[in-house]
Amino acid sequence: MERDRDEVFDIDDFLKHLTERPGVYRMLDNQGQIIYVGKAKNLKRRVSSYFKKRHDEIKTAKMVEQVARIEVTITETESEAFILENTLIKRHKPKYNILFRDDKSYPYIYVSTAKKYPSLSFHRGAKRRKGEYFGPFPNASAVHHTLHALQKIFPVRQCAESVFQHRSRPCLQYQIKRCSGPCIEGLVSDDDYQRDVRHTMMFLQGKSFAVVEELGEQMQQASMQMEYEQAAVYRDRISALRSIQSQHLINQPGNRDIDVIAVASQGDQVCLCLMMYRGGNLWGSETFFPKVAANSETEEIIDAFIVQHYQLHPAPHTILLDRKLTEEKALQSLLTEKYQRKTGFKVAKTQTDKSLWQLAQTNAEAGLKQQMTQKSNQLQRLKALQEALELAQPPKHMECFDISHTQGNLTVASCVVFKDGVPSSSDYRKFNIEGIQPGDDYAAMHQVLQRRYSRLKKEADRLPDLVVIDGGKGQLNQAIEVLKGLELDFLPLVSVAKGEGRKAGLEVLYTPYNSDGIDLADDDVALHLINHIRDEAHRFAITSHRKKRAKAMTHSRLEDIQGIGPKTRKNLLLHFGGLGEVKNAAVSELQKVKGISKDKAQTIYDFFHGEV
Numbered sequence: 001m002e003r004d005r006d007e008v009f010d011i012d013d014f015l016k017h018l019t020e021r022p023g024v025y026r027m028l029d030n031q032g033q034i035i036y037v038g039k040a041k042n043l044k045r046r047v048s049s050y051f052k053k054r055h056d057e058i059k060t061a062k063m064v065e066q067v068a069r070i071e072v073t074i075t076e077t078e079s080e081a082f083i084l085e086n087t088l089i090k091r092h093k094p095k096y097n098i099l100f101r102d103d104k105s106y107p108y109i110y111v112s113t114a115k116k117y118p119s120l121s122f123h124r125g126a127k128r129r130k131g132e133y134f135g136p137f138p139n140a141s142a143v144h145h146t147l148h149a150l151q152k153i154f155p156v157r158q159c160a161e162s163v164f165q166h167r168s169r170p171c172l173q174y175q176i177k178r179c180s181g182p183c184i185e186g187l188v189s190d191d192d193y194q195r196d197v198r199h200t201m202m203f204l205q206g207k208s209f210a211v212v213e214e215l216g217e218q219m220q221q222a223s224m225q226m227e228y229e230q231a232a233v234y235r236d237r238i239s240a241l242r243s244i245q246s247q248h249l250i251n252q253p254g255n256r257d258i259d260v261i262a263v264a265s266q267g268d269q270v271c272l273c274l275m276m277y278r279g280g281n282l283w284g285s286e287t288f289f290p291k292v293a294a295n296s297e298t299e300e301i302i303d304a305f306i307v308q309h310y311q312l313h314p315a316p317h318t319i320l321l322d323r324k325l326t327e328e329k330a331l332q333s334l335l336t337e338k339y340q341r342k343t344g345f346k347v348a349k350t351q352t353d354k355s356l357w358q359l360a361q362t363n364a365e366a367g368l369k370q371q372m373t374q375k376s377n378q379l380q381r382l383k384a385l386q387e388a389l390e391l392a393q394p395p396k397h398m399e400c401f402d403i404s405h406t407q408g409n410l411t412v413a414s415c416v417v418f419k420d421g422v423p424s425s426s427d428y429r430k431f432n433i434e435g436i437q438p439g440d441d442y443a444a445m446h447q448v449l450q451r452r453y454s455r456l457k458k459e460a461d462r463l464p465d466l467v468v469i470d471g472g473k474g475q476l477n478q479a480i481e482v483l484k485g486l487e488l489d490f491l492p493l494v495s496v497a498k499g500e501g502r503k504a505g506l507e508v509l510y511t512p513y514n515s516d517g518i519d520l521a522d523d524d525v526a527l528h529l530i531n532h533i534r535d536e537a538h539r540f541a542i543t544s545h546r547k548k549r550a551k552a553m554t555h556s557r558l559e560d561i562q563g564i565g566p567k568t569r570k571n572l573l574l575h576f577g578g579l580g581e582v583k584n585a586a587v588s589e590l591q592k593v594k595g596i597s598k599d600k601a602q603t604i605y606d607f608f609h610g611e612v
Helices: 011-016 043-051 058-066 078-092 140-153 161-165 190-204 208-224 228-247 298-309 328-339 351-389 441-458 473-485 525-553 566-576 579-584 598-609
Strands: 023-028 034-040 069-074 107-111 120-124 132-134 258-266 269-278 281-288 318-321 344-347 397-406 409-419 429-432 466-470 493-497 508-511 514-518
Touching: 011 043, 011 351, 023 043, 023 078, 034 043, 034 058, 034 078, 043 058, 043 069, 069 351, 107 140, 107 190, 120 140, 132 190, 140 190, 140 228, 190 208, 208 228, 258 298, 258 351, 269 298, 269 351, 281 351, 298 328, 318 351, 328 344, 351 508, 351 525, 397 441, 397 525, 409 441, 409 525, 429 441, 429 525, 441 473, 466 473, 466 525, 473 493, 473 508, 493 525, 566 579, 579 598
Parallel strands: 258 318, 318 344, 397 466, 466 493
Antiparallel strands: 023 034, 023 069, 107 120, 107 132, 258 269, 269 281, 397 409, 409 429, 493 508, 508 514
């Protein structure tokens, strides 16, 4: 159950339908690598800002140029997005999140547990001191905010050790009840202080629910003993913790490893969302768009996903669903046998579990909506192109050709394939063009078309519904000549000529039956599709050419001399200082090089100067 990575990503359409809810966005390049992770209070506004304005910052501008796809995970609150953002940055280490590439750059909360009266403090750098470290946090302000919140709930000291050792009377923090005053004997018992430290550490470990339960028991005991002021203290702490819990759905009770699965479907379109919680924290989410038959049961889809996904990825302790599976025992046995530990299936019934599943369902529905909107727009573009070019049917299979070279040298031709309006990169082909006059683009186009379609005809392979040529009437005439010679002149043809000033949106389309040109409006979706495949062919041609050029630049002509190995080439270059000097050397001079016999010297000389 894998996502179709060849599917086109329309950024304008994506931004148009992007949710305004908080969440995390991941920017990927054309290799599928995450290059940037960010959080947003409003996903639509934040992500749109990258593409709606010009960036003066070089790093941001360069990053935006490389974005080929964007994935989002919706969260309930911005603070949840904050937590998830840091988790993803730590795991994927995107190159444009460079400030967070090393844990030493992240701040921590340090608890000096080796001391009699441990303290809380801000920490950054190597972890050399004995004690417990909690984090990393995204920035210093996040640490200070957490320390400030902890002061209000648990009165554990946050002063420096030098200050603590030299106190003779309690400080202001004690007066405003932000510290229990362990610096002065008699203000707080050792047991009470250690209990507050333990509760603080439990809170930082994500065990705030357990802390609430313990505080509730203490409040009840104090009330039964008519210690109402102390009971009120516990009550206020519980209230503060409940307030924090309500803001962080991502933090769950216990160190649970849970995968939450939700499915949204409409007709034969399905989106499955997987949200992964590890140690009680949300690590990330992923959406899948399997190809399924219409009206497939949700349970069938989940069963297939569990079998396929967990063969490649470790199964968690619990898989949370909204229903009981009929094949649950068999699936459980399968996972237990593979990972030698039990994986349980759980139906969301408690309020916490329902909230977890509902968040996954929200992401699944958002993903499905985005997918269906995109596919609908692709079909509209195909139909619009059919109408503009007066084709018999929508061009579901299109092929586009482009030529790239450097001043006529190292000419490369590209052929990109679009199926159902989206790129099919596995069908892309590149052609090294040889035997033509350097810089003759017409001859290059003639050669690539001849090679491509003579082969398709010979192998009885699928022919395209539309052939697109990057160029004007001259390039179109080359295509007409080739297809006519191969008796394939029934294939629809169109060439894309750059408009005035070579500006986007001013292109003119030519067909064998319309030499005057078809001038579409710059906002016409048919022109957008043509420009998309033309630009993709151009990108692929340039990329292929650059690789060929880079290879040629690192290739030495000495490698083409028969009988001259790597060691001999190295000795020649070291002796003479460069290839130019080797070329100009006489046979007698070549013989002076270690390992060069008279015959080899003559071979090298003849290679550069020709035989007599």
